[in-house]
Amino acid sequence: MRKEVAEYLKQQKDLRQFVREQPQWFRKLSRNPNELQSLEIASLHYYKKTIPHQVEKFSNGVQMASMMMSMFQAMNEQS
Incomplete structure (x- = not known):
């Protein structure tokens, strides 16, 4: 080399x-x-450091946060 x-x-x-x-x-x-x-x-x-990979990672994070928020809202409504 x-x-x-x-x-x-x-x-x-x-x-x-x-x-x-x-x-x-x-x-x-x-x-x-x-x-x-x-x-x-x-x-x-x-x-996995390309822009599409980073966008996918960000999107998955937002999706996870959204799911957690809906779970917390469902738990508050049941109380």
Whole structure:
């Protein structure tokens, strides 16, 4: 692997961990160091840090809060 690619991975904790968990990326980067952008995109999908994943996570949180509020309202009405 090229020195500059190794240094870049050393600086990026998430990418370094991703390469450890997905060793095929080490081989890909060794053969073609221009694949860094693809590595970053794959890492974002793997760790679910893309915008659609974040929106889904936020939506699930709002849905959970709404359900809890309706449960509390139902409990208050029964009392």
